Amino acid sequence: MTCAVAVSPFQVVSSRKNATATQSSKEPPISTASLHATTIATAADFFTPSQLQQLHARLIKSGLPPSSSASALPLPRVAAVCALSSPSAFSYARRLFGLSDVASETVLWNSHLNTLSSSPSPADALALFSRLRFAGVASDVFTLSFVLKACSRTPAALPLGRAVHALVEKLGFRSDVFLLNTLVHMYASRGDISAARLLFDVIPAKDVVTWNIMITHYTKTGEMEIARHLFDLMPERSVRSWTAMIAGYGQWKKPREAVRLFREMESAGVQPNEVTVVAVLAACADLGELDLGKRVHEFAKRCSFQKNNVRVCNTLIDMYINCGCVEKARQVFDEMAERTVVSWSAMIGGHAMHGQGEESLKLFSRMREAGMEPNGVTFVGLLHACSHMGLLEEGKRFFRSMTEDYGIVPEIEHYGCMVDLLSRAGFLEEAREFIREMPVKANSVVWGALLGGAKVHKNINMGEEAIRHLVELDPLNDGYYVVLSNIYADAGRWEDVAKVRRMMKDRGLKKTPGWSTISLDDEVVHEFVAGESDHPRIEEVYRGWDELLEKLRCRGYVPDTSAVLLDMDEKEKEKVLYRHSEKLAVVFGLMNMRAGRPIRIMKNLRVCSDCHAALKLISEVTDREIVVRDRNRFHCFKHGSCSCRDYW
DNA sequence: CTAGGGTTAG
The missing domain is CATH 1.25.40 (Serine Threonine Protein Phosphatase 5, Tetratricopeptide repeat)
Known part of the structure; x- marks a missing residue:
């Protein structure tokens, strides 16, 4: 152990006593515990040579023989810090490594490259790599794969990436699929798509990862047809293949495709993982697919995803909110052991969308009490809440506070x-x-x-x-x-x-026809279009409406024809109103769903004033809860009134 | 000691 001290390039520390003395000198003492793997990179900037020496001394003092378990000792960490400090410290680090009984130096450096390449500053891995090359340390496939990973994550590292590619050829690693995969990934993520594709096309022994990398690239850029083409072509698919496609469809606003593929994946017997769950739930949220969303929720519970994964919970909250179930969303939120700003923001925005602005504001107070910092999205939710409640002054206050108290720059x-x-x-x-x-x-x-x-x-x-x-x-x-x-x-x-x-x-524009969808308990979606529905049971629905209309009339319903813009007489206008899609969907729901079950409807446009009035009455006459997802928000009709309080 | 996928606003 004393010889370790002797090789120090800084100052000779020859005994434990001296090590202690160093600690109590002017240099602030450092703690070995602060040297976590991910902080190595920044630590290199913080530690002065004498601090490094002090740290080394502390390690010696701890009395653990370096040979006992090299990886368990912080010694390699010290070495890693040294390696990124001055060149002299680098050789010091090499000599430190020389103490342990690890067979190959390359292996040890590889482990640091691995850490650095996935750290917040992957460029440090590149810096270390150049030191290694300069010092003549040998590279193996692992070394190069870590360096390539670092290149993928570092802007402007494409030239270096190409140089590493040359090295792959030079060192004779060209048949290593693993390395080739990292190369494809590097080219794709650094924007050299033609190189990525060229390489992809000539790799004879592509494995599932090779395909996934390429597919993922195309889903990221929105080239979903190409992605799908490769997906259909690949010989075998892993969960990640399916997930990449489902997530891609979701991101590019093709939630129908996402859900369809998810169902295919189920039929193929592939077990979804957390990421799949997040992706499909996001698609359900977009579509208002409550039934599938619920089923996925059950699955997530069984797999403990809900217990262990914040992102799964956040997406569940979003799904329930967008499907009109604030209570369910709130339940997920309340059960969470840990919440992020996303959880709070989603819930605050969710209450706002459902006309529960007070709850949004209350949650915001609780959020602050919990010490959680809001972000821009949080304020969108809060402003939304104020807007829907007509809280003008409150809203202005939030808008000011956002910049003044939280330093958030308002966005569009x-x-x-x-x-x-x-x-x-x-x-x-x-x-x-x-x-x-x-x-x-x-x-x-x-x-x-x-x-x-x-x-x-x-x-x-x-x-x-x-x-x-x-x-x-x-x-x-x-x-x-x-x-x-x-x-x-x-x-x-x-x-x-x-x-x-x-x-x-x-301008060649036509009024978008209004449509409404409703799904019964079997995950089958029924669509109704204003005026001319081709639903197989439309005649039945028309008769159902006529009966309902009589009841509504008894309760004082008078059609409000002001929403009809066509030049026609009142009777004709009424007929148009009675064929509005949300009315038809509600009637269909009343005819086909068990009493007590809320009727959930999604509409592509905003609800017109007549339908709004009619739905309020219907909720009273039939004693049903009716939830309508509008273009902008939710209306929950119950006992004759709406959650929006007619302010929408 | 190896690569690939994910959440909140509208």
């Missing part, structure tokens, strides 16, 4: 929320002013919010102002024109309604 979403808040509350001029003073360029969401406010408050000028910008920003979206013509119709300006219709025609 926050400005959108503020415009929504202001204009919904009737402060259209102030909203307009707010847009003018925004430091970022308003997008269609922002102007859309102003347009929405203009409709609620019947302000024609503001509506026209908003549409001027919207036709520029989002010319193909027919929804805005429809809202504008609504505003005109409300004011009885039929010639302007016709003008808007001509505008739409000139």
Whole structure:
């Protein structure tokens, strides 16, 4: 052990006594415990040579013989720190290694390269590698695979990656599939797709990982057809192959495909893992696929995913929220042992979407008490909550606090929320002013919010102002024109309604037909389209509506035909209203679902005022809970009233 | 001592 001390390049520390003396000198003492694998890289910057020496001395003092268990000792860690310090420290590190009885030096360095390559600063692995090359330490397949991994994770490391590729050839490792896979991955993640693909195509003995790497690349860039092509072509698929595809479909807004593939995966008998669960739950959230979501939840419980994995829980929360089950979401949230800012934000936003703004604000207080720092998304949820409750001052306070107290720079979403808040509350001029003073360029969401406010408050000028910008920003979206013509119709300006219709025609736009979906207990989705449904049981549904209408009339229901923009007589307008998709879907649900089960409906557009009024009454007359997922939010109809409190 | 997949806003 004393010889270890003697090789120190710094200062001779020859006894335990001296080691102690070093500790009590001016240099602040360091703790060996602070040398965690992942902090090695930063530690290298912190430790001065004398601190390193001090640390070494402490190790000697601990009395553990370096030969006892080299990997259990912090000695290699000390060495790793030295290795990234000055060149002299590097040779010191090498000599430190010389103390242990590890057969090959390469193996030891490999383990550090491994650690560094997956650390937050993979460039440190590259630095260490260049030291190793310079010092003439031999590289093996492991060395190169770690270096390539580090290259994949380091921007601008493509040239070095290519050099390592050359080394792979030079050292005769070209038939090592493992190494070739890391190479393909390196090229793909560093943006040299043609090199990646070229290599992929010439690897004769591709394994499942080779395919997965390439497939994952295409799912990341959104080239889902190519990804699918490879997926269909590959000889055998692992969980990760399926998961990559499912996640890709989800990310590129093809949740139907994601769910379809998940079901195929089930039929193929492949066990989903945590990541699969997250991916398919996200797709369920997008689709409002509650039944499948619930089934996946059960599975996640059985596998203890819910207990052990925060991301699984966060996605479960999101799924339940987007399927209209806030209570279920809240239950998952409450049962979580550990929560991240994502969990809190999702739940805060979820309560807001369901008209439970008070709960959002309460949760925010609890979040702060728990010492959790909010982020931008948290504030979107809070502003949303204020907006839906009409809490103007509260919302303004949050908006200010966000920057002043939390240092969060508002993004376009926050400005959108503020415009929504202001204009919904009737402060259209102030909203307009707010847009003018925004430091970022308003997008269609922002102007859309102003347009929405203009409709609620019947302000024609503001509506026209908003549409001027919207036709520029989002010319193909027919929804805005429809809202504008609504505003005109409300004011009885039929010639302007016709003008808007001509505008739409000139641009080749047609009003998107409204549709609603409802799923019974068997995971089968039934779709109803306004006016002309081709559902096989549509006649039955029409008769069911006529019967229900009689009951509603007895309770004082009067059709509100103002939402019908066509020029026709009142009776005709009523007929149009009675074929609105959400009404048909509700009737279908009432006819086919057990009493007491809530009816859940998803709609592509916003609920019209007549359907809103009708659904409130239906919930009372039939004593049913009806949950409708709108384009923007949820309406929960119960005992004759709606969770949105008619403020939407 | 080896590579590949994931969550919150709209």
